[in-house]
Amino acid sequence: xxxxxxxxxxxxxxxxxxxxxxxxxTLAAENEVVVxxxxxxxxxEETSRAFSTWHEKTYGQPVxxxxxxxxxxxxxxxxxxxSEFQSGPSAGIDVLYGGGIDPFLELKKDHLLTRxxxxxxxxxxxxxxxxxxxxxxxxGHEWFGxxxxxxxxxxxxxxxxxVGLPPVKTWxxxxxxxxxxxxxxxxxxxxxxxxxxxxxxxxxxxxxxxxKLLMAMSANTRSFFPGAAPAAQEVGMGDAAYGVSIDLYxxxxxxxxxxDNVAFILPEGETVITPDSIAxxxxxxxxxxxxxxxxxxxxxxxxxxxxxPKGAPGGATGNLINRMSVRPALYDELAGVTPIKTNPFxxxxxxxxxxxxxxxRSILSVLIAAWMIDTHDAMVRSWNALHSPAMQKLYPEHQQxxxxxxxxxxxxxxxxxxxxxxxxxxxxxxxxxxxxxxNEALARYKDVSAQLHFR
Numbered sequence: 001x002x003x004x005x006x007x008x009x010x011x012x013x014x015x016x017x018x019x020x021x022x023x024x025x026t027l028a029a030e031n032e033v034v035v036x037x038x039x040x041x042x043x044x045e046e047t048s049r050a051f052s053t054w055h056e057k058t059y060g061q062p063v064x065x066x067x068x069x070x071x072x073x074x075x076x077x078x079x080x081x082x083s084e085f086q087s088g089p090s091a092g093i094d095v096l097y098g099g100g101i102d103p104f105l106e107l108k109k110d111h112l113l114t115r116x117x118x119x120x121x122x123x124x125x126x127x128x129x130x131x132x133x134x135x136x137x138x139x140g141h142e143w144f145g146x147x148x149x150x151x152x153x154x155x156x157x158x159x160x161x162x163v164g165l166p167p168v169k170t171w172x173x174x175x176x177x178x179x180x181x182x183x184x185x186x187x188x189x190x191x192x193x194x195x196x197x198x199x200x201x202x203x204x205x206x207x208x209x210x211x212k213l214l215m216a217m218s219a220n221t222r223s224f225f226p227g228a229a230p231a232a233q234e235v236g237m238g239d240a241a242y243g244v245s246i247d248l249y250x251x252x253x254x255x256x257x258x259x260d261n262v263a264f265i266l267p268e269g270e271t272v273i274t275p276d277s278i279a280x281x282x283x284x285x286x287x288x289x290x291x292x293x294x295x296x297x298x299x300x301x302x303x304x305x306x307x308x309p310k311g312a313p314g315g316a317t318g319n320l321i322n323r324m325s326v327r328p329a330l331y332d333e334l335a336g337v338t339p340i341k342t343n344p345f346x347x348x349x350x351x352x353x354x355x356x357x358x359x360x361r362s363i364l365s366v367l368i369a370a371w372m373i374d375t376h377d378a379m380v381r382s383w384n385a386l387h388s389p390a391m392q393k394l395y396p397e398h399q400q401x402x403x404x405x406x407x408x409x410x411x412x413x414x415x416x417x418x419x420x421x422x423x424x425x426x427x428x429x430x431x432x433x434x435x436x437x438x439n440e441a442l443a444r445y446k447d448v449s450a451q452l453h454f455r
Contacts, residue, residue, distance in 0.1 A: 031061070033289040036068040036077055037097040038192065040229055042319030047097075047297075049317065050305050054296050063289055073227055074099035074192030075365065078106070081281070085112055090283035094290035097146065097278050097297070100192045101135075102199075104143040104277045105358040113142040114280040116291050122298050125327050130344060133351050136275050136326055145275025146297045147306055148324035148344050150247040151197045152266040154232055154254075159241045168242060170267045171201050175216035177387040184240035185221035186231040187373055188365040193228045193246040195365050199357045200272045202364075204350055207413035215407045217244075218372035219383035236262055247342075248323055255320045255339065266342065272352040273344045275326065303327045307338045363420045370437035371410060378445040382406060385452045398451075406448050410440060 037044065048065045056062040070076050077099065084091035096107070107113050118141075126145070128137045136145035153168055160167070166178055174183060188195035202210035222240055225231045228249055235243040236253035250264035278297050284290045296302045301314065306323040307330050308315025316322075322339045325331070331343040372379065385391065386406060391399050411419075423429040 030286070032064045032066045033095065033286050033293050034066045034068055034093045034284075035095045035097050035293065036070065036081070036093050037099075038072075038074045038077060039098045042316075043098075043321050046305060046316040046319055046321055050301065051293060051296050054299070054301050055292060058296075059292065063292070065293070068093050073190045074103055075190055075195075078103050081107070081112065082110075085282065090285060091281055092285055093281055094284040094286050095278065095280055095293055097293075098276055100149070100196050101143075101145075101274050101277055101354055102196070102358045102361050103192060104138075104279055105354055106361065107279070107281075108138070108140075108142050109358075112282045114282055114284060114287075114290075115141050116280050116294055117141050118144070118295055118298055122295065125300070125329065126298065127326075127328065127345075130273060130275075131349065134274060134349075135354070143277045143279040144294065144298060145326045146278040147276045147303075148273050148326060149193070149276045150266050150271055150273050150324065150342065150344070151193070151200055152245065152247065152250060152264055152271065154235045154243045154245045154250040155263045155265065156235050156238050156241050156261065157263050158261045159238045163241065165241055169265060171204070171217075171270055172213060174220065174242060174244070175213050177216075177220065177383070179220040179242060180384065180387070181220070181222045182241040183217060183221040184231045184234040184243040185218065185224040185373075186228045186244075187224050187226055187369060189369050190226045191228040193248075194231075194244065195361065196272075196274065196357070197244045197246075198368060199361075199364065200270075200350075200352060203352060203356065204270050204272075208409055211409040212407040214368065215372065215379075216383075218368075218376070219379055221376075224373050224376070248321075251322060251339075252320050255322075269348075269350070271347070271349050273324075273347075273349045274352060274354075276323075298326070300327070303330060307331075307334050307340055309337065309339055312337070360416060360420045363416060363424045366434055367410070367416065367437060370434055371441045374438055375441040375445065378442055378449075382445040382448045382452070385449060391452065402448050402451055406444070410437060 044067055051065060052062050070080055077096070081091050081093070081096070096104070104113070123137070126137060129135050130148070138144065153174065155168060165182060166173070166176060168174060186194040188198055198214055201213055204210065205213060225234070228246060231243050232245045232249035232253055234240045236257050245264070247264065253262045254264050278294055280287070280290045280294060303325040304314040305316060306321065307325050310316045310320055324340055324342065324344050328345045331345065383406070386399060386403055419433065423433060
């Protein structure tokens with residue numbers, strides 16, 4: 001036998017592998033869709049599984065989702081996308097999935113989304129608006145509501161009753177000084193859902209009253225997390241008694257700990273329902289698979305994934321991810337079966353201005369942080385002193401005067417909008433504004449504390 005044959009064969013096989021390996025890499029890349037999302041891992045896991053199964057059934061080919069990690073929430077994602085698009089024509093990402101509605105309006109305004117027309121029978125099942133007010137589908141088909149979100153209050157009822165704290169039903173109840181140190185908070189600079197809650201309160205109550213409520217809520221807050229999910233979990237575990245939360249995280253805590261222990265409340269007459277959206281980004285690397293992914297999310301199968309109970313056919317297999325569907329027919333079809341007890345298409349909700357929320361989104365989150373988060377220690381010291389028993393008993397009129405000074409907005413709503421359209425767009429002036437707000441906040445808290453000490 002010619003033994004020299006084997007080395008030759010080995011070289012030939014190795015050469016073939018070298019030639020074929022890049023092809024394998026290309027095939028793998030073409031069999032994936034790149035998605036960026038603020039959703040928690042449970043939703044990502046269930047979506048990956050269900051989409052791959054649906055795609056193989058519908059198009060004869062399994063597909064994987066490669067989730068682009070950011071280490072942050074919606075705000076960090078938008079910053080990343082803007083940075084990527086400034087560097088080149090594509091962000092290397094196919095789809096933005098989740099994050100509410102305001103970021104999608106911003107990206108559309110900046111021409112960073114791609115139009116896609118889903119199948120006609122899919123669009124026929126989804127209303128264009130919710131109650132003729134809130135758009136669910138972009139008229140230009142550049143973004144679509146993937147689910148509907150409600151924003152409310154999560155309460156650990158076991159802790160609340162055990163400590164003797166008051167019940168809450170409205171946003172205004174969270175301003176009660178009895179709640180000092182019992183509210184779990186989140187930084188709106190890093191959480192799109194929490195920023196939407198703050199914006200909702202400002203729109204519901206008006207700028208002046210809404211700002212005073214946010215100030216009192218923040219003064220009652222024990223700590224601020226960088227993400228909305230940990231803040232809700234802190235309430236569920238009982239380290240805090242109250243928190244504000246998107247229904248996704250609030251209902252997850254109710255499901256885990258039981259309705260007797262944890263409650264999620266949509267404030268009656270003050271609830272806003274908004275779409276949690278999906279869109280194909282500009283110049284996606286996998287345009288066809290990006291279209292298929294949006295098609296799946298809007299399809300009956302994709303929407304059943306939200307509505308069916310865990311373990312049911314068509315539902316999640318290992319995670320509690322129940323959310324409100326954008327398909328009205330599913331609420332009647334799954335009545336008595338779905339864990340979702342609210343039908344947003346049959347409830348009255350407050351009007352929310354997408355235009356206003358989008359216009360001041362960036363500047364509002366920093367203004368709130370400068371006055372209520374970055375200066376929180378000084379804020380809490382003044383708040384606690386204002387509500388000391390001696391102050392309330394001996395100097396009630398002086399207390400009310402100082403309280404009004406403490407809670408007053410730092411600027412008018414019109415001034416904030418003017419700044420958003422002008423100075424805020426210039427980096428140097430943006431930094432100067434942020435520093436000025438922090439200094440003004442500290443000066444106010446110091447002044448209030450000094451007057452209290454004088455008394």
